[in-house]
Amino acid sequence: MDFPSRFDVIVVGGGHAGTEAALAAARMGVKTLLLSHNIETLGQMSCNPAIGGIGKSHLVKEIDALDGAMALATDQAGIQFRTLNSRKGPAVRATRAQADRILYKAAIRHQLENQENLWLFQQSVEDLIVEEGAARGVITQTGIRFNSKTVVLTAGTFLGGVIHIGLQNHAGGRAGDPPSIGLAEKLRALPFQVDRLKTGTPPRIDARSVDFTQMQPQPGDDITPVMSYMGSRDLHPRQIECFITHTNERTHDIIRSGMDRSPMYTGVIEGVGPRYCPSIEDKIVRFADKNSHQIFIEPEGLTTHELYPNGISTSLPFDVQIELVRSMKGMENAHITRPGYAIEYDYFNPQGLKYSLETKHMSGLFFAGQINGTTGYEEAGAQGLLAGANAALLAQEKDPWTPRRDEAYLGVLVDDLITMGTKEPYRMFTSRAEYRLILREDNADMRLTEKGRELGLVSDERWAAFCHKREAIEQETQRLKSSWIVPNSVEAEAINPKLETPISHEYNLLDLLKRPGIVYQDIANLKNSPEQSVDEQVSEQVQITVKYAGYIARQAEDIERLRRQENTPLPADLDYSQMEGLSNEIKQKLNEARPESLAAASRIQGVTPAAVSLLLIHLKKRA
Numbered sequence: 135m136d137f138p139s140r141f142d143v144i145v146v147g148g149g150h151a152g153t154e155a156a157l158a159a160a161r162m163g164v165k166t167l168l169l170s171h172n173i174e175t176l177g178q179m180s181c182n183p184a185i186g187g188i189g190k191s192h193l194v195k196e197i198d199a200l201d202g203a204m205a206l207a208t209d210q211a212g213i214q215f216r217t218l219n220s221r222k223g224p225a226v227r228a229t230r231a232q233a234d235r236i237l238y239k240a241a242i243r244h245q246l247e248n249q250e251n252l253w254l255f256q257q258s259v260e261d262l263i264v265e266e267g268a269a270r271g272v273i274t275q276t277g278i279r280f281n282s283k284t285v286v287l288t289a290g291t292f293l294g295g296v297i298h299i300g301l302q303n304h305a306g307g308r309a310g311d312p313p314s315i316g317l318a319e320k321l322r323a324l325p326f327q328v329d330r331l332k333t334g335t336p337p338r339i340d341a342r343s344v345d346f347t348q349m350q351p352q353p354g355d356d357i358t359p360v361m362s363y364m365g366s367r368d369l370h371p372r373q374i375e376c377f378i379t380h381t382n383e384r385t386h387d388i389i390r391s392g393m394d395r396s397p398m399y400t401g402v403i404e405g406v407g408p409r410y411c412p413s414i415e416d417k418i419v420r421f422a423d424k425n426s427h428q429i430f431i432e433p434e435g436l437t438t439h440e441l442y443p444n445g446i447s448t449s450l451p452f453d454v455q456i457e458l459v460r461s462m463k464g465m466e467n468a469h470i471t472r473p474g475y476a477i478e479y480d481y482f483n484p485q486g487l488k489y490s491l492e493t494k495h496m497s498g499l500f501f502a503g504q505i506n507g508t509t510g511y512e513e514a515g516a517q518g519l520l521a522g523a524n525a526a527l528l529a530q531e532k533d534p535w536t537p538r539r540d541e542a543y544l545g546v547l548v549d550d551l552i553t554m555g556t557k558e559p560y561r562m563f564t565s566r567a568e569y570r571l572i573l574r575e576d577n578a579d580m581r582l583t584e585k586g587r588e589l590g591l592v593s594d595e596r597w598a599a600f601c602h603k604r605e606a607i608e609q610e611t612q613r614l615k616s617s618w619i620v621p622n623s624v625e626a627e628a629i630n631p632k633l634e635t636p637i638s639h640e641y642n643l644l645d646l647l648k649r650p651g652i653v654y655q656d657i658a659n660l661k662n663s664p665e666q667s668v669d670e671q672v673s674e675q676v677q678i679t680v681k682y683a684g685y686i687a688r689q690a691e692d693i694e695r696l697r698r699q700e701n702t703p704l705p706a707d708l709d710y711s712q713m714e715g716l717s718n719e720i721k722q723k724l725n726e727a728r729p730e731s732l733a734a735a736s737r738i739q740g741v742t743p744a745a746v747s748l749l750l751i752h753l754k755k756r757a
């Protein structure tokens with residue numbers, strides 16, 4: 135591959151956002167350069183080696199439906215898989231995998247190195263090339279200039295990064311990596327709204343110093359779930375157990391005794407931390423009445439002894455860390471291999487972004503990942519894919535792709551960030567999506583793969599597999615619909631014990647599947663049993679679509695109603711402060727957020743339905 139003199143897309147940062155961005159742009163056929171500090175850390179998991187979980191696996195499956203890297207890499211690296219909420223409805227069911235961090239990084243790097251149209255380069259980026267107000271490339275630490283039509287910035291926790299352990303601190307992007315100071319300063323000089331956030335990580339432990347017999351084992355699922363639609367159990371490496379231990383009164387006393395040297399509680403750290411992933415010192419303060427917290431002891435991989443104690447993220451001084459770790463059962467002799475720490479970093483108010491993730495202030499410049507105020511690999515990867523795809527579209531002078539809230543969690547994520555902004559690290563939950571029944575993790579391919587193909591993101595191989603699956607779902611649905619069971623037949627006798635009331639009239643298998651207590655496996659082979667058994671992914675789709683048909687139809691109606699509003703644009707020059715009837719608070723929020731549509735305005739916290747009606751009246755008057 136000749137090294138191009140000008141790229142279509144340059145991606146800065148090889149974390150989870152950057153790698154998905156670069157792969158997406160390259161899959162779409164444009165010349166893409168991925169520039170990162172260190173090729174060895176491409177796809178590095180900065181914190182816990184796990185992918186997925188509630189709300190997050192929905193994003194992973196969406197990335198996968200668009201042919202991104204994360205899900206397949208998880209299947210290649212996952213050492214323990216579980217389905218969370220397995221007894222609850224399909225909308226909130228989620229897949230979580232503990233990953234071997236070395237295998238994960240290797241899987242991502244393999245995809246990057248074998249992607250057509252993608253070049254890699256190791257160097258720190260220090261500045262942007264700006265021409266006529268548009269981003270047109272980057273300049274590296276040693277002064278090398280790379281020209282491009284667009285730039286996607288995914289610098290993670292590195293911009294102005296400061297690492298804290300107790301009252302000591304030093305500049306760093308994450309432990310062992312340099313911060314991005316030059317670039318942070320350049321960006322601060324531009325009209326972006328910059329603020330500080332913080333996140334943290336626990337000390338790591340040497341497994342050889344831990345007594346696992348004192349802990350509760352936590353095995354993975356017997357039937358191992360698979361993360362990628364293109365994945366299979368055959369890809370999974372050896373599966374291993376995790377363990378559970380607990381903090382106790384003594385642990386809490388030790389933590390309290392170290393608070394006077396905590397950077398969080400002495401005001402040294404100003405950035406706000408993740409509410410849903412609090413440090414152990416936060417937990418002790420916020421939940422003062424609890425005398426114990428569960429701690430998951432998770433292996434970091436198959437070829438290392440390092441353990442990740444999930445639940446004791448901390449920036450307390452190192453001597454306190456040793457004591458608190460050793461106060462827990464099974465950890466009495468624990469040896470810490472790396473201290474826990476907190477990191478403060480710059481992020482940009484995401485309200486300064488368009489729905490394509492291009493910045494409003496500088497055309498051609500896209501932001502994705504942690505720098506938009508989110509936390510988590512999955513949130514970063516999803517934004518990266520979207521930003522990379524839209525940068526490629528812009529380079530090709532095509533319209534952006536902006537998934538809606540009723541199409542994807544990706545749409546929910548971007549819309550939440552843009553309409554509400556965020557003052558604390560934002561993570562995804564299923565509760566953030568109002569159309570949860572439609573946005574399930576099991577149907578992300580049905581929702582997005584066709585769109586991905588249209589955009590040029592989806593390979594021939596995935597497209598063929600998807601079309602085959604879609605056809606198989608249709609065929610199986612038709613087969614069930616046209617297979618009839620009559621009362622008193624052999625088939626009726628077989629199914630009656632599972633029914634509350636026995637079959638009293640002719641039934642097709644599809645209607646039988648709608649009845650409570652009946653699952654696909656009960657009816658699959660009652661009649662005309664298929665010669666080849668139906669693939670799990672196919673039977674799952676058939677079952678969920680049939681069982682939840684009523685609820686799904688109702689959500690579809692709600693979506694249609696909202697869509698009529700969604701289509702009403704709000705002109706960019708609207709001066710909300712002049713609008714009669716709106717409260718000052720709502721005027722201020724609308725002026726700040728500048729929503730692009732009536733529906734987007736309605737989702738801003740505090741913007742009431744009454745205020746939306748006033749906006750509608752105002753728009754009609756203007757017309």
Ligand code: FAD
Pocket residue numbers: 146147148149150151152169170171172175176178179180181182257258259260288289290291292293307308311314317333334335411447475476477502503504505508509510511514515
């Ligand atoms: P990153 O993964 O940080 O990647 C940024 C990349 O950009 C790196 O490759 C870096 O080398 C590169 N880069 C930066 N600046 C430049 C430059 N100027 N030139 C070239 N390359 C550059 N998430 C959770 O969900 N839960 C947690 O508990 C959690 N704890 C965390 C604890 C710590 C200490 C850290 C550091 C992160 C934690 N995270 C946690 C966050 C998670 O790691 C991030 O959300 C995720 O990695 C963000 O992905 P990203 O691609 O935006 O950035």
